[in-house]
Amino acid sequence: MLSVTNLSQGYGSQSVIDGITLKMEHGLHALLGPNGAGKTTLLRTLATVVPPRRGTISLDGVDLTFETLNDIRRGIGYLPQRFGFDPGMTVSEFIYYAAWARGLPRNERAAAVDEAIEKTGLVDKKNVKMRKLSGGMIQRVGIAWAIVGNPSLVILDEPTVGLDPLQRIHFRSVIAQQDNAVILLSTHLIDDVDAIADHIIVLDGGAIRFQGTKDELSREGDPSSPGNTPLERAYTTLLADHRER
Structure with missing residues (x-):
């Protein structure tokens, strides 16, 4: 609550x-x-x-x-209107960074990232660099960032x-x-x-x-x-x- x-x-x-x-x-x-x-x-x-x-x-x-x-x-998982990212990161790396920043234990991060990627329909994009994504796809990655680890x-x-x-x-x-x-x-x-x-x-x-x-x-x-x-x-x-x- x-x-x-x-x-x-x-x-x-x-x-x-x-x-x-x-x-x-x-x-x-x-x-x-x-x-x-x-x-x-x-x-x-x-x-x-x-x-x-x-x-x-x-x-x-x-x-x-x-x-x-x-x-x-x-x-807390927070997605602002405009969020920054390293364009050279892959989708998986970016979401893994969110899990690390939120303090998820190391042994839970990979599974949490996979779960967030699956929920947001990004499985086929997980190894794609952020710079190659469309605006709508970047927004979807942002949603995965916010929900990774089930805050x-x-x-x-x-x-x-x-x-x-x-x-x-x-x-x-x-x-x-x-x-x-x-x-x-x-x-x-x-x-x-x-x-x-x-x-x-x-x-x-x-x-x-x-x-x-x-x-x-x-x-x-x-x-x-x-x-x-x-x-x-x-x-x-x-x-x-x-x-x-």
């Missing part, structure tokens, strides 16, 4: 998120919000890339502190960018296999959310505007709001209501 209490973050004198409190059990939690809402800042903070300004983060009952930082990081928290920032419709369907099946993990997925694609999310979080203006199930959010929609589905109309209704206050 991931627990966040009174979390605040910012840069310089600018506050980006303020006083966020969340609890997330195992399952897929979709993070929605307009550009500038603070989604990436929240994800980077939860991934321990930057320390919080204020508040507490707890993963599986262990509070994030300087002393527990390395242990907690071993349980208890998987954080994905716009993971389906660059994927074609068939690849997005495959991504959904990969994520559905991540049992016993908290998966936090930031996306602008409501159909991805509708297809696989267990719970939805809406962030706007650095604060949580909604947290609940798809059905609960769908009931918030105004039929006259923009959108092609009940979930899209509920999302646009929620944002409009917040901005009118």
Whole structure:
């Protein structure tokens, strides 16, 4: 379980998120919000890339502190929107590096890499250099990076960018296999959310505007709001209501 209490973050004198409190059990939690809402800042903070300004983060009952930082990081798989890689590495080498960086024991790394490669449909690409991959294939390797070793928290920032419709369907099946993990997925694609999310979080203006199930959010929609589905109309209704206050 991931627990966040009174979390605040910012840069310089600018506050980006303020006083966020969340609890997330195992399952897929979709993070929605307009550009500038603070989604990436929240994800980077939860991934321990930057320390919080204020508040507490707890993963599986262990509070994030300087002393527990390395242990907690071993349980986190994080795929940012843009990730770097050595173009001369093969797919297997790149994912093995992720397993090493996460602190998987040496005798478990090879099997963990093979499992991640199989889950993401990269078996025929495992010995291919990263520089020879298409953009969509690189994104698929990034997903393998995030899930190798079956971390208890998987954080994905716009993971389906660059994927074609068939690849997005495959991504959904990969994520559905991540049992016993908290998966936090930031996306602008409501159909991805509708297809696989267990719970939805809406962030706007650095604060949580909604947290609940798809059905609960769908009931918030105004039929006259923009959108092609009940979930899209509920999302646009929620944002409009917040901005009118």
